[in-house]
Amino acid sequence: MPKLKIFVGTMYGGALDVAEQVQPLFEDAGYAVEIHDQPTLDDLVDSPTDLALFCVSTTGSGDIPGNLVPFVRDLEARSPGLNELRYGLIALGDSSYVDSYCGAGRALDETLQGQGATRLGERLEIDAMETFMADDAAVPWVEEWIASQQLKVA
Template sequence: MPMLKILVGTMYGGALDVAEQVKPLFESAGYEVDILEQPTVSDLTDSPTDLALFCVSTTGSGDFPGNFVPFARGLDEQSPGLTDLRYGVIALGDSSYGDTFCGAGRQLDEMLQGLGANRLGERLEIDAMETFMADDAAIPWVEEWIDAQRLKVA
């Protein structure tokens, strides 16, 4: 069974809630799913990862949440080759912050692509000003992502 890792960057639990809500969709598509609340670079490099989904909220001025900072710093310092990594990004933010809206998700996306990873489809950006419950936007996006990227294995 292929492995999907959902790496979560969250401050108040919204991104973790999204990860928990979309997990059954991937299980139904034939994946073993592991939600990582304290992700490390070795989670991607030291064990098989057939697919990764990043659920990342933005804090402050476009910053990574505290639990995600060590992961992002590790990517920056270690510069692992991620050419075999296929991934998606669900970025959570608040458009009232202007230019830094979904800044953490956008920055992560750039970092991953710079390391050779292959994003499947477009990044989902969820605006807290428009969507009260982030999973209301994430669930249909994940369903479409699984279909459009032909990710179903079951």
Template sequence: MPSMRIFVATVYGGALDVAELSQPLCEQAGFQVNILEEPELEDLVNAPPDIALFCISTTGSGDFPGNFMRFADNMANQLPDLSHQRYGLIAMGDSSYDTFCGAGRKLDNVLQQCGAQRIGERLEIDASRTPMADDEALPWIESWLPIARESLQ
């Protein structure tokens, strides 16, 4: 059974809600899923999952939430070889700010600098249009999962 780790960057729990509601869908698609609320870079680099899914909120001026700062800083500083890694990314933000989905966009950029291969398009959820992020995230997950499975072939 292929493995999936869901890496969560959250301030008020919205990204964690998305991760927890996505987990059963991912398991039904045949993945063994672990949610990481306090991720470390080693969770991605040492014994990497077959697929990584990032649920990332933006805080401040396009910043990563506190629980994700060490992960993001270590990745940006070390730029590990992630050419073997496939991933999906759900970015959450508020378009009334200039830094809309800034953390998710930054992470996507660094992952690609490290050679990781994004599966499908990055989902950007706008809190000013979609107060309940899962309303947008779950349909995206359902359409993303077949592509994720296919990428493992």
């Protein structure tokens, strides 16, 4: 059974809630799912990761949430090269912060691609000004992502 790892960057739990809500969709598609809410780079590179999903909220002025900072720092410092990694990204933000809207997700996306990883499909950006419950946007996006990227294995 292929493995999907969901890496969460969150301050108040919104991104973790999204991860937990979409987990069954991937299990139904045939994946063994692991959620990493205190992720380390080793969680990504030390054991097989067939597919990754990053659920990342933005804090402050477009900053990476504190629980994801060590992961991102190690990713940038170690430059592990992620040419085999296929991933999706869900960024949570608030468009009233115009210049930093979804800044953490966008920055992580750029870093992952700089390491050679391949994003499958478009990044989902969820605006707290338009969507009160982020999973209301994430669940249909994941369903479509699984179908459009032909990720179903079961």
